[in-house]
Amino acid sequence: MLQLIARRLGHTALTLLAMSLAVFIGTNLLPGDVADALLGQAATPEATAALRTALHLNESAPLRYLHWLAGLMTGDFGQSLASHISVAQLIGSRLGNSLLLAGLTAALSIPVSLALGITAAVWRGTLFDRITAIGTIAAVSVPDFLVATVAVILFAVELQWFPALSTPRIASIPELFSSFTLPVLTLSLAVVAQMSRMTRAALVGILDSSYVEMARLKGLRPGRIVLRHALPNAAGPIANAAALSLSSLLGGVIIVEVVFNYPGLAKLMVDAVSTRDMPLIQACAMLFCLGYMVLVLLADICSIATNPRLRPA
Amino acid sequence: MSDTALRPARFRYGAVLPGWIGLAVVVFWLAVALLAPIIAPHPAGAILRVGTLAPASAAAPFGTDFLGRDMLSRVIYGARYTVGLSLLAAICASAIGSVLGILAAVRGGWTDGVLSRTSDALISLPHLMFALVIVAALGSSLPVLVGLVAFSYIPGAFRIARSLAANVNAMDFIQVARARGEGTPYIVLHEILPNILLPVLTDFGLRFVFSVLLLSGLSFLGLGVQPPNADLGALVRENIEGIYDAAPAVIVPAIAIATLTIAVNLAIDGLLGRSRLTD
Numbered sequence: 001m002l003q004l005i006a007r008r009l010g011h012t013a014l015t016l017l018a019m020s021l022a023v024f025i026g027t028n029l030l031p032g033d034v035a036d037a038l039l040g041q042a043a044t045p046e047a048t049a050a051l052r053t054a055l056h057l058n059e060s061a062p063l064r065y066l067h068w069l070a071g072l073m074t075g076d077f078g079q080s081l082a083s084h085i086s087v088a089q090l091i092g093s094r095l096g097n098s099l100l101l102a103g104l105t106a107a108l109s110i111p112v113s114l115a116l117g118i119t120a121a122v123w124r125g126t127l128f129d130r131i132t133a134i135g136t137i138a139a140v141s142v143p144d145f146l147v148a149t150v151a152v153i154l155f156a157v158e159l160q161w162f163p164a165l166s167t168p169r170i171a172s173i174p175e176l177f178s179s180f181t182l183p184v185l186t187l188s189l190a191v192v193a194q195m196s197r198m199t200r201a202a203l204v205g206i207l208d209s210s211y212v213e214m215a216r217l218k219g220l221r222p223g224r225i226v227l228r229h230a231l232p233n234a235a236g237p238i239a240n241a242a243a244l245s246l247s248s249l250l251g252g253v254i255i256v257e258v259v260f261n262y263p264g265l266a267k268l269m270v271d272a273v274s275t276r277d278m279p280l281i282q283a284c285a286m287l288f289c290l291g292y293m294v295l296v297l298l299a300d301i302c303s304i305a306t307n308p309r310l311r312p313a
Numbered sequence: 314m315s316d317t318a319l320r321p322a323r324f325r326y327g328a329v330l331p332g333w334i335g336l337a338v339v340v341f342w343l344a345v346a347l348l349a350p351i352i353a354p355h356p357a358g359a360i361l362r363v364g365t366l367a368p369a370s371a372a373a374p375f376g377t378d379f380l381g382r383d384m385l386s387r388v389i390y391g392a393r394y395t396v397g398l399s400l401l402a403a404i405c406a407s408a409i410g411s412v413l414g415i416l417a418a419v420r421g422g423w424t425d426g427v428l429s430r431t432s433d434a435l436i437s438l439p440h441l442m443f444a445l446v447i448v449a450a451l452g453s454s455l456p457v458l459v460g461l462v463a464f465s466y467i468p469g470a471f472r473i474a475r476s477l478a479a480n481v482n483a484m485d486f487i488q489v490a491r492a493r494g495e496g497t498p499y500i501v502l503h504e505i506l507p508n509i510l511l512p513v514l515t516d517f518g519l520r521f522v523f524s525v526l527l528l529s530g531l532s533f534l535g536l537g538v539q540p541p542n543a544d545l546g547a548l549v550r551e552n553i554e555g556i557y558d559a560a561p562a563v564i565v566p567a568i569a570i571a572t573l574t575i576a577v578n579l580a581i582d583g584l585l586g587r588s589r590l591t592d
Contacts (some may be wrong), residue, residue, distance in 0.1 A: 018434045026446040141574040146567040251441040273449040285497045
């Protein structure tokens with residue numbers, strides 16, 4: 001089992017390396033000169049030449065990639081082209097906000113979607129199942145920004161229950177509610193829709209298997225069959241479903257942070273794209289990839305750990 | 314997906330009606346996109362004398378936008394961009410992905426190995442983030458947008474087509490065809506393709522929905538279709554200040570996208586036999 005987990009870790013590291021290569025190639029597609037961009041008006045030939053050496057721009061692309069990679073490993077992400085502050089500093093001030101938003105969303109959406117998915121699987125074919133199926137399809141196919149704008153119009157403009165802009169204030173419980181309710185609910189809608197569908201699909205297959213029928217024929221109570229017999233076997237697929245849906249949170253976070261003007265990492269990246277601030281974009285992209293890979297890794301470990309066949313005897 | 318692939322589509326009467334409604338709405342949007350210059354009451358750039366971000370009126374049934382342009386005409390022209398670009402991207406993604414997928418399944422060996430490993434690596438790139446990186450590097454022109462949306466969904470289309478084709482490729486009638494001395498092109502075109510066409514079409518519909526969502530998401534962030542042109546996502550963005558007056562200019566284009574994507578999903582569910590609602 002430990003060996004399997006170690007192999008998964010190696011796999012994750014390799015994928016991250018491939019992603020870093022993709023991000024580096026993507027951001028170096030155009031032969032623009034970073035030194036010129038950094039100096040702007042002050043670009044004398046001498047100053048540009050000096051900066052080019054300092055930034056290793058005279059080196060070949062593979063060498064620059066290695067320098068950049070080495071910088072990433074040691075936490076040196078370079079300097080932002082737009083604000084001339086170090087990228088690490090910019091990210092440091094935003095990362096916590098984004099993690100807070102993602103954490104609150106996960107805390108709300110995981111239990112809700114598990115409950116929805118499990119009940120829909122158990123009461124398969126009933127009206128409840130059909131309504132959740134149609135509801136989740138609709139929620140998955142609606143663009144994130146529609147949900148966000150409708151939420152703002154309804155709850156911030158018409159009813160005035162919550163502010164339309166969100167600031168990460170967590171000093172007291174009422175403050176927490178007022179600033180996070182709308183963004184977290186918006187994000188959760190898509191996540192819950194996807195995760196509950198996957199949970200249902202994972203559980204339905206197991207509820208159909210012969211050992212569950214056996215348990216039913218023995219006269220066990222339905223609650224016990226689901227919780228003690230079916231769920232442990234579905235834990236792996238469900239963990240995978242959770243990781244996949246939470247990673248779709250990534251797209252949602254970008255939209256939601258922009259709509260609610262929330263000072264998070266995704267807003268930082270979108271702003272960086274409009275100013276073409278490459279070092280900042282590279283660092284943000286790598287952080288998002290890292291977050292995604294960590295989620296997938298956690299799900300893998302969870303499914304390995306809950307698989308009785310892999311437990312040491 | 315793969316085990317339902319070989320069964321013919323079943324028409325469940327209860328599920329067919331929403332499918333037809335979905336299909337009708339999809340056809341409606343295709344017609345709007347095709348006939349935009351004919352059915353739009355005003356040219357896309359014309360400014361009406363009703364004021365900016367006006368509510369619905371007889372002159373402008375969907376109100377006006379932030380510059381006082383007729384929203385109905387803007388949405389009709391916007392649908393042209395959204396439907397056209399997404400359709401192009403989805404066709405590219407499905408065609409390239411399916412060709413490579415069938416190739417990988419039929420050839421096997423290192424062709425399969427290289428293609429499958431590459432798609433495994435690419436499929437885990439988060440799409441919107443990847444799109445942001447590319448737009449930052451290349452700017453956002455229409456060819457770049459179509460290319461990056463298509464590229465995002467090739468790995469998914471590849472994976473589906475490969476598993477479908479691999480299933481069919483293991484069937485006896487393929488062995489018979491090979492024993493008859495048929496070449497690979499004949500086997501692909503006459504034996505494999507007809508058997509996987511329906512699920513590949515289903516997958517194409519889903520790719521189209523994903524393309525619409527990704528494209529309008531990008532445009533909503535201001536990084537997709539650039540002014541003075543606007544797709545439906547860009548329309549929501551440019552009128553976003555109207556959100557505080559609940560102006561129709563913000564809501565109408567967003568709802569237009571939702572009707573399109575939900576309709577495609579309904580059509581796929583009801584007519585192409587993907588069992589989503591019932592198992």
